[in-house]
Structures are given as structure tokens and as C-alpha cells.
Amino acid sequence: MNILIKSAKIIDEGNSSLHLKKKDIWIKNGRIEKIADKIVPKGQNKVIEHKDLHVSAGWLDTGVSFGEPGYEDRETIENGLLTAAKSGFTDVILNPDTYPVPDSSSDIIFLKNAAKDSTTSLHPLGALTVKSENEDLAELFDMKKSGAVGFYDYKKPINNSNLLKIALQYAQNFDGLVFSYPLDKNIAGKGIVNEGSVSTRLGLKGMPAMAEELQIARDIFVLQYTGGKLHIPTISTANSVKLIADAKKKKLDITCSVAIHNLVFTDNKLESFDSKFKVKPPLREKADIKALIGGLKSGTIDYVTTDHRPMNIEFKELEFDNASYGTIGLESAFGILNRILDTKLTISLLTKGRSRFGIPEVKIKEGANANFTLFEPKTTTQFKKENINSRSKNSMFIDEELKGSVVGIITENDIQIN
Incomplete structure (x- = not known):
């Protein structure tokens, strides 16, 4: 599957050329094909657009x-x-x-x-x-x-x-x-x-x-x-x-x-x-x-x-x-x-900890394998029991206020968009 992320603010403190910049990101066959201000890719793509969309390493x-x-x-x-x-x-x-x-x-x-x-x-x-x-x-x-x-x-x-x-x-x-x-x-x-x-x-x-x-x-x-x-x-x-x-x-x-x-x-x-x-x-x-x-x-x-x-x-x-x-x-x-x-x-x-546990580091750069989390950081909501996806419901956070929301993840294996 080819995926186009539109106008996402990249959060990557280790990459000053991309950090806090809004970019399009094109993912082809699980790899980052291109990162640019605007991308018009060829062929069929799944397009991901969201208000105030942010992207970080997974x-x-x-x-x-x-x-x-x-x-x-x-x-x-x-x-x-x-x-x-x-x-x-x-x-x-x-x-x-x-x-x-x-x-x-x-x-x-x-x-x-x-x-x-x-x-x-x-x-x-x-x-x-x-x-x-x-x-x-x-x-x-x-x-x-x-x-x-x-x-x-x-x-x-x-x-x-x-x-x-x-x-x-x-x-x-x-x-x-x-x-x-x-x-x-x-x-x-x-x-x-x-x-x-x-x-x-x-x-x-x-x-x-x-x-x-x-x-x-x-x-x-x-x-x-x-x-x-x-x-x-x-x-x-x-x-x-x-x-x-x-x-x-x-x-x-x-x-x-x-x-x-x-x-x-x-x-x-x-x-x-x-x-x-x-x-x-x-x-x-x-x-x-x-x-x-x-x-x-x-x-x-x-x-x-x-x-x-x-x-x-x-x-x-x-x-x-x-x-x-x-x-x-x-x-x-x-x-x-x-x-x-x-x-x-x-x-x-x-996003910390991969090297400590021997897990390959994630890079947001052209040619790297896709491993992203997509989110928006500002909307406030209240966490409810119906927001629980786990089989068990033993959450102490029910009725707590949440700030921001997860849009989804993209990895080289697949995509999950909420």
C-alpha cells in the first residue's frame, strides 16, 4: 500500500531540517519515498489528512x-x-x-x-x-x-x-x-x-x-x-x-x-x-x-x-x-x-528507549522504513469506558480529561488509522 500523509508537522528533535516543519510524506511499500512541502505522487495512494496533524517516530x-x-x-x-x-x-x-x-x-x-x-x-x-x-x-x-x-x-x-x-x-x-x-x-x-x-x-x-x-x-x-x-x-x-x-x-x-x-x-x-x-x-x-x-x-x-x-x-x-x-x-x-x-x-x-532494549532506532528520513505515530495535540476530551479497546475494563482513568488524540500509526507492516 502506498500512503500520502498531507501537511503534517514533524516532531523530530534529532533532525533540525525537519523538526517542527509541515511536510507531505509519501510512503511506498513500507518505506519513506519522499518528504517535501508538497507531493503529487503517481498512481493510487491512501491519503491521510487531519486538522492539526502531527507526526513523530513511533x-x-x-x-x-x-x-x-x-x-x-x-x-x-x-x-x-x-x-x-x-x-x-x-x-x-x-x-x-x-x-x-x-x-x-x-x-x-x-x-x-x-x-x-x-x-x-x-x-x-x-x-x-x-x-x-x-x-x-x-x-x-x-x-x-x-x-x-x-x-x-x-x-x-x-x-x-x-x-x-x-x-x-x-x-x-x-x-x-x-x-x-x-x-x-x-x-x-x-x-x-x-x-x-x-x-x-x-x-x-x-x-x-x-x-x-x-x-x-x-x-x-x-x-x-x-x-x-x-x-x-x-x-x-x-x-x-x-x-x-x-x-x-x-x-x-x-x-x-x-x-x-x-x-x-x-x-x-x-x-x-x-x-x-x-x-x-x-x-x-x-x-x-x-x-x-x-x-x-x-x-x-x-x-x-x-x-x-x-x-x-x-x-x-x-x-x-x-x-x-x-x-x-x-x-x-x-x-x-x-x-x-x-x-x-x-x-x-x-519515543525513547529502543537502543536500551536492542530495538532498531526509528528515523524520519527518505529511504528509511516507515514507523510513525500520527496525532493531534490540542483537543480536550473526557476518557470514557466506551473508549476502552482492551478486553478488560480496569482503568483508573475513566472520566479523566485527556489533551490531544491519536490519529493512528504507520509501520512497514501495516497501517492503523482511528
């Missing part, structure tokens, strides 16, 4: 969960990737949040094959340990060869410091990226929400910020000893930002991410005991949100993620103590980020 989410295999009732790979495409993401990194967890090369191959015909590309993470049981390392090298972009026991901390040491040392042999979830289980105890005045008032068991921060401090000490590549997913506290900033000053190879909902909501949302707001790490306080946003602006926090986790209703519509953790966030991601940050920073964050 967006990447560094941590989503679907369900397949094992939890297809929550979400399938096919529909999950369609949801990602409609939400503006050309690439997603898939958490090993399935049953069984992907801890072998054949599991990674299954996930890659299940996604091969989708417009959005799927990049799976392999489990760090066998069955994510935190005991023996999984087949890291074989999974890397099969397409795993990192190794993570999803939301499960590495309790054994020596296991983290061995993982970091071993993964250096093949440039592997080790994930370490920031939680000291002994300090967290049976806590399910942020420890503070809200948890005390509501009678909910608190999870202190220190439980996250102690684990990050330990991980940094281990990384300083071993070397290697470490990623800390979904930090949530002000002191965590400081710890990572200090580690980066020491030139350690460490990156981290923050979940979008931890940039928006505080634990005051728990007053209604609505389990949509039960997430891990928990919603924290205003001072934490301020520090997290500051960390994004300074570059201390590398990536934002939706931490998208579909969960069927029977696991969320329970007493708060018994409800499962997680919220979906793909559909609302751009509109929420663009509301709380400026558009420039929003797009910068959504």
Missing part, C-alpha cells in the same frame, strides 16, 4: 502485560496489540506476566510468532529465573538469541542478592539487560497501599516508601560491584529518584521507568476503596509526584510506561484487600501525559 511502551498464554480471558496478544496500535504505539515490550511464564527460548519464539502479523511490534521479556520462582536463572542466553529484550520476574523482587550478582555478571557475556523490581518484601510485609496518613485513616495495611528505596540502594551496590546493565521498572518515591540520580553520577549502567498513573494520582484516591486504584507500586503522595515529574524533566527517570495490566472483573470487583493489582493504561496514555507535561517532553518520552 511510540514505545517499555512495559505492558496482556495475558496470553494462560490468561486469554484478560487479554489476547492479537487484541492487545490492536489496542496498542489504536493508542499510538508502534512497539511494546511485553512483561512475562503469563501462565506459564516465558522462561525458555521456545516460549519467546511462541510470543514472537503470535505477534508477527500485527501492525504494532511485540518485544518480549523473558523470565529472569525458572518459573519466576526466584531460585535458578532461566535460559537467559538462549532467550536472548530468540528475541528476548531483557529478563524480568514481573513484579517479583530478587530477594537473594547473590542471585542478582550472578545474573548481572552472566548477562554481560551477551549484553543482556537485567530487570530488578524495587521492593524489599521484608520491609513491605503485608502492606498493600502507601504507608501514610491515608492508610492509617482507612485502616489499610501500609507499604512504606523505604521498602522500595532499600531495594534500589542494594541493587546499586551490587551493580557497582559487578558491572552490567540494570533496569529498575516503575519507581514511585522521591528518594528513589535521588538514589538513581546518584548512581548515574557514578556512571553506572542503570535505567529506570515510572508508571503514568504514579505521575497523576495520590493515595487520596483510595478514600472510596475503589480497587481500580489498587496498583503495585502503590499510589504515593504529592511530594513523590513532584519528584517523579522532576526526574523525568532532568533525565534521571529514563522512560514512562503505562504498566498496562488487564484484569478481568471478578479479580477487581472484590473487597479492597482481596482485589488484584493493576490498571490498564494504553488507551489514555498520550492524553494524560500530554495534559500533565508539555507536548515536546511527552513525545520525547514516548
Whole structure:
């Protein structure tokens, strides 16, 4: 299919000749054939025109969960990737949040094959340990060869410091990226929400910020000893930002991410005991949100993620103590980020991360493969349940104001226009 994008403002800070310029872009057989002020192409083309149309490199989410295999009732790979495409993401990194967890090369191959015909590309993470049981390392090298972009026991901390040491040392042999979830289980105890005045008032068991921060401090000490590549997913506290900033000053190879909902909501949302707001790490306080946003602006926090986790209703519509953790966030991601940050920073964050995970970089230039997200940045709307494309509807963003909207994506594989 040949595609002509008409009069789109290009957002590409790395290319001063095109950045913030309005151009026509002609895509022929999945490649950028021409970029010019005005293009009148030959032959039949699909023309994309939209008021205040903007185009950037395709967006990447560094941590989503679907369900397949094992939890297809929550979400399938096919529909999950369609949801990602409609939400503006050309690439997603898939958490090993399935049953069984992907801890072998054949599991990674299954996930890659299940996604091969989708417009959005799927990049799976392999489990760090066998069955994510935190005991023996999984087949890291074989999974890397099969397409795993990192190794993570999803939301499960590495309790054994020596296991983290061995993982970091071993993964250096093949440039592997080790994930370490920031939680000291002994300090967290049976806590399910942020420890503070809200948890005390509501009678909910608190999870202190220190439980996250102690684990990050330990991980940094281990990384300083071993070397290697470490990623800390979904930090949530002000002191965590400081710890990572200090580690980066020491030139350690460490990156981290923050979940979008931890940039928006505080634990005051728990007053209604609505389990949509039960997430891990928990919603924290205003001072934490301020520090997290500051960390994004300074570059201390590398990536934002939706931490998208579909969960069927029977696991969320329970007493708060018994409800499962997680919220979906793909559909609302751009509109929420663009509301709380400026558009420039929003797009910068959504397009970052490919090199860290060994995914080819995206270039907006003639001759390059097409990998675009199309959007408009100004219209305000209210996010409603009917805007959800996911099979599960557990979104904490329902009734929130969104700024901007996704027009669609174009990749060398296909096109998705909303």
C-alpha cells in the first residue's frame, strides 16, 4: 500500500531540517519515498489528512502485560496489540506476566510468532529465573538469541542478592539487560497501599516508601560491584529518584521507568476503596509526584510506561484487600501525559528507549522504513469506558480529561488509522 500523509508537522528533535516543519510524506511499500512541502505522487495512494496533524517516530511502551498464554480471558496478544496500535504505539515490550511464564527460548519464539502479523511490534521479556520462582536463572542466553529484550520476574523482587550478582555478571557475556523490581518484601510485609496518613485513616495495611528505596540502594551496590546493565521498572518515591540520580553520577549502567498513573494520582484516591486504584507500586503522595515529574524533566527517570495490566472483573470487583493489582493504561496514555507535561517532553518520552532494549532506532528520513505515530495535540476530551479497546475494563482513568488524540500509526507492516 502506498500512503500520502498531507501537511503534517514533524516532531523530530534529532533532525533540525525537519523538526517542527509541515511536510507531505509519501510512503511506498513500507518505506519513506519522499518528504517535501508538497507531493503529487503517481498512481493510487491512501491519503491521510487531519486538522492539526502531527507526526513523530513511533511510540514505545517499555512495559505492558496482556495475558496470553494462560490468561486469554484478560487479554489476547492479537487484541492487545490492536489496542496498542489504536493508542499510538508502534512497539511494546511485553512483561512475562503469563501462565506459564516465558522462561525458555521456545516460549519467546511462541510470543514472537503470535505477534508477527500485527501492525504494532511485540518485544518480549523473558523470565529472569525458572518459573519466576526466584531460585535458578532461566535460559537467559538462549532467550536472548530468540528475541528476548531483557529478563524480568514481573513484579517479583530478587530477594537473594547473590542471585542478582550472578545474573548481572552472566548477562554481560551477551549484553543482556537485567530487570530488578524495587521492593524489599521484608520491609513491605503485608502492606498493600502507601504507608501514610491515608492508610492509617482507612485502616489499610501500609507499604512504606523505604521498602522500595532499600531495594534500589542494594541493587546499586551490587551493580557497582559487578558491572552490567540494570533496569529498575516503575519507581514511585522521591528518594528513589535521588538514589538513581546518584548512581548515574557514578556512571553506572542503570535505567529506570515510572508508571503514568504514579505521575497523576495520590493515595487520596483510595478514600472510596475503589480497587481500580489498587496498583503495585502503590499510589504515593504529592511530594513523590513532584519528584517523579522532576526526574523525568532532568533525565534521571529514563522512560514512562503505562504498566498496562488487564484484569478481568471478578479479580477487581472484590473487597479492597482481596482485589488484584493493576490498571490498564494504553488507551489514555498520550492524553494524560500530554495534559500533565508539555507536548515536546511527552513525545520525547514516548519515543525513547529502543537502543536500551536492542530495538532498531526509528528515523524520519527518505529511504528509511516507515514507523510513525500520527496525532493531534490540542483537543480536550473526557476518557470514557466506551473508549476502552482492551478486553478488560480496569482503568483508573475513566472520566479523566485527556489533551490531544491519536490519529493512528504507520509501520512497514501495516497501517492503523482511528
